[in-house]
Amino acid sequence: MKPVVVRNIKRADPNAIGTLGAAGVATTHEALGRSGLMKPYMRPIFPGASMAGPAVTVLAQPGDNWMIHVAVEQCQPGDVLVVGCTADNTDGMFGELLATALRARGVKGLVIDAGCRDVKPLTELNFPVWSKAISAKGTVKSTLGAVNVAVVCAGVNVEPGDVVVADDDGVVVVPKALAVETAQKAQKRKDDEDGKRKQLEAGVLSLDMYNMREGLAKAGLRYVDNPEDV
Amino acid sequence: MKPVVVRNIKRADPNAIGTLGAAGVATTHEALGRSGLMKPYMRPIFPGASMAGPAVTVLAQPGDNWMIHVAVEQCQPGDVLVVGCTADNTDGMFGELLATALRARGVKGLVIDAGCRDVKPLTELNFPVWSKAISAKGTVKSTLGAVNVAVVCAGVNVEPGDVVVADDDGVVVVPKALAVETAQKAQKRKDDEDGKRKQLEAGVLSLDMYNMREGLAKAGLRYVDNPEDV
Amino acid sequence: MKPVVVRNIKRADPNAIGTLGAAGVATTHEALGRSGLMKPYMRPIFPGASMAGPAVTVLAQPGDNWMIHVAVEQCQPGDVLVVGCTADNTDGMFGELLATALRARGVKGLVIDAGCRDVKPLTELNFPVWSKAISAKGTVKSTLGAVNVAVVCAGVNVEPGDVVVADDDGVVVVPKALAVETAQKAQKRKDDEDGKRKQLEAGVLSLDMYNMREGLAKAGLRYVDNPEDV
């Protein structure tokens, strides 16, 4: 790891980001071919939060938030800050003051593979955070990391400028080169789902809607009338 | 495991189900002799949810929701769907479309020993789910399981038709043969608790209400005035 | 462990308790020199809860709440009950009836390194609980523990009368001998933070506010314009 800050990053297409944000995490993850999803331990600190934006990335040492302070300066309006750590950590590396600083620069929210504190003021600020833990444990500012390099966050490799979509279902990351194509697929899935939802509301079975019965029979599924026939 | 769907199951007595649902999870669990409780990792996806109903059961392969689609057809109004897996899994095996299909059949809610996604739309639908995880991870439809056979879900063996009671405290399962007897005991506990609550509100100590002082003394409990007397 | 109940304990200074409660968990933890914080698995059973008070302590056997009943009698208005266990446990050792009894004595809330049940009635009572788990599992009353002795709760040693501060960020414990001094430091931090918050809201970078640039450069941080310059 080289202790470096990269000033200029290429951000994903803003229209694609908008479409993916509207599609949400589950649909985006499917549109990306079922990849890019952070581990399910990443949870929003308050319900109902959602956001989408290009990633400014931070590689931090566990329990050390020095590089988050460094990263603030590299953020633009609409960005999302993504923090990965070099080892497992639940310390409260982020809180109200940093959120105030990010908010002042128009940053949409934070994704951090560590702990977050000041849940109440962050909720009042309506500044959304997806984190591994909630913890008041204070942190030091003693070891360098890096800003705007590739970081692994909650099991996903994030490059600066990649699209981060986050909501109540978790966090998904779309590589910026695939953003436009994935946004189109996500939009298509969403449109398709509207039609399916209507059929299901009308009582059509998904067994029939998806034509599953033949495949199930071929795979060997048997229907019996009573438990004693099993 | 035989890949089979059992069409006709015997459901627990509906009056007993009503009583147990009104009694709630904690009281039902006590009335059943402190058994039948699913592991505490089973949490509702939104607060305040509660339900009770007879179980339609699904045995699924991890990350494969094919059999949930199959199970929808076997559900009746008032049923609860219970999904167990053959191995630990947190993938999002259930979401908005399946909830729409279940809702169209009058199903009350879902208990799944795996992940759930589409938390926001499910909350808006007011369709309650108790799950092991929230995860947008998509699933396949490639391996058979079974419907309406006995399944282990979050540490409890569930037979089709057993009573499932779920609320903010978790999920408890009452074997259908014991439903009526357990409902009576639960009702009695509830009535008793009302009297106890009133005494405690009036400042009576539970030490006195339960006559614990003698037992404590016999077991050897000592009271001292000051720390240095220990 | 001696099975004993200590009747008279020295409680921390009430003014200090008030100041620390107003400062909240994160600030109190910093003021104490970044110690005293319980493990982050301790979570409030409903959001927005907060409290501060002197600890009445209980050492319980896992799955056995006999000593909690004993402890109720030792509580005074404004106290906080703290329950540690001799082994890991998630059983629901506390519920509505005990909360009713504590409320009748003016107790502010509970911190328990085990499970809690009756989440809905406790929420309606607005009786706050920080626990390791939510579980309806019933408990026995068969083995003695102790009341008002030192107990380890969620990784922190708690002496009777120590200050317990709890909010959405978790739980922190201040030894009673340090309460006044810590309250002063906490107040000072809070006052300082108000000034910092205003600067950050105005767009000042924390890099400048804290004079970090020189230290970062000395530690070897490099700024480059583009990814290929890394």
Next chain:
Amino acid sequence: MKPVVVRNIKRADPNAIGTLGAAGVATTHEALGRSGLMKPYMRPIFPGASMAGPAVTVLAQPGDNWMIHVAVEQCQPGDVLVVGCTADNTDGMFGELLATALRARGVKGLVIDAGCRDVKPLTELNFPVWSKAISAKGTVKSTLGAVNVAVVCAGVNVEPGDVVVADDDGVVVVPKALAVETAQKAQKRKDDEDGKRKQLEAGVLSLDMYNMREGLAKAGLRYVDNPEDV
């Protein structure tokens, strides 16, 4: 749960048990249609242990080993003791003295969904135990459970007399009604694997041995020569 001890149980066919034990856990699990496997947290207390036998089952309260003492009397030579708990528990519910008692009755080993202690003497006795944890935490003898009723152990429902196979890979349970059929399938898999192993040792690719290439191509797998061709 009824507090009861069932004296006479039907044990699975001894020849089938022998075959399944020789086949081992992984092969038995496959032969059973990929079900019946206990959760992977069940680990042997020393490496190299293996056993197979019919289950004598115990349903115990967490931290209470009274029913294990009761169960000893119901064991016959060749049996395996299986202990499930009504709630999660890691206490050391089993140790050297109980192992001595079981050994005196010819019991092959223990599977317990809780903790085990006395690892060193048990290793010296060569008495194998698969447990969830190793813990010296002592237990009480105060609440009844049951012996030789169905119990859920580490996620699997075990009926008295079912076949338990355990080795370094974990623990699998075969319902006694399926023991003979599963033993035949397991033997066939084992024979097949011998042939496959020889081919693979000779350098044949499993891609060819299993004829996977066509299916992979049909599913859309592409081969490219260089990373830049992706």
Next chain:
Amino acid sequence: MKPVVVRNIKRADPNAIGTLGAAGVATTHEALGRSGLMKPYMRPIFPGASMAGPAVTVLAQPGDNWMIHVAVEQCQPGDVLVVGCTADNTDGMFGELLATALRARGVKGLVIDAGCRDVKPLTELNFPVWSKAISAKGTVKSTLGAVNVAVVCAGVNVEPGDVVVADDDGVVVVPKALAVETAQKAQKRKDDEDGKRKQLEAGVLSLDMYNMREGLAKAGLRYVDNPEDV
């Protein structure tokens, strides 16, 4: 937390330490009234290790082993080093060089509520370590802690000079004031167990040896001959 090193500590009685070490963890824990046991996640880095000695204690910041270097100087032959952290941590805070330094001073081994590295050289040195994790993650030396103050390690409060007993079953801590009394009780238990072991080896049932039958019947245990009689 005050950053301080206490030079002179009172160590527990050496004869008592010898007796407790010979009795082992499980017996010592029972003799102490079933308390003092560290959480079961504390495991030896190689099997068969055992030790007993008075504690030299370290309170460290997570991921920072500065204070372990400080503590070496305070150790005497026969001591055991015990390291607690102010927050959860799995970093490799201890390795071969520190073990070499401790070995040169006659220290018996280490108990650390964090990670350990250099497992192979430590095994070759036969220097026993009980830790929460094995991890090569390097640590910093930037924040003070304390030496020879009370620390919570894996759920137990350890005072300098307390007896630490560790073996394959885990780690137990005996307050130095109770060492002699506990050693006597442990010796008695050990002697008693020898007699019991012989009876059990001879086929006596623990049901009879402990006279449990009457208590079981009184509690309501029923024996039935067949499953259908339940």
Next chain:
Amino acid sequence: MKPVVVRNIKRADPNAIGTLGAAGVATTHEALGRSGLMKPYMRPIFPGASMAGPAVTVLAQPGDNWMIHVAVEQCQPGDVLVVGCTADNTDGMFGELLATALRARGVKGLVIDAGCRDVKPLTELNFPVWSKAISAKGTVKSTLGAVNVAVVCAGVNVEPGDVVVADDDGVVVVPKALAVETAQKAQKRKDDEDGKRKQLEAGVLSLDMYNMREGLAKAGLRYVDNPEDV
């Protein structure tokens, strides 16, 4: 994720691999600037295993080992296979037959962020595996992944051809572009450590060897003679 197999990858310098393997995981991790370490849940399936080699990478769907079969063909003598999954999984995706196939091609071992089975035969084959879990759970072959693309494995991004070093301390990954430089640093650290080890064996304190006393005093560490002076 594109379902693709890359045939030609650039492997790290073999001499550097040799040096890093001899240096071991802890030293390599330090030489790389304390990064590149996989999470500590990755453990060898038998003690004493160690290996180093260039990575052939597999991105697999959870519970689906189809792509591992595909990857075998891409392996060369001396390679290490690294398997990442698109979601958390503990199923036994690897066993004896695949090990036989890899061994026939001269592959040194496996690193898999999922489960492994056939521990006993793999131990007899002396084929080392570092995995997240041991589980006999069988897997399917139904969904494509990719071979020789970047994969995240246990928290680390691995590019094809990167150096993987694994031993009892865990697994570390060195980007191939940094292999030579890191090998030199690792060698230097190892040489330095030999000198330090000798000083420590002779009783020199690390406090003096590293000149820590001044820094500690400046940071505010106080020495007191007795506990009451704290």
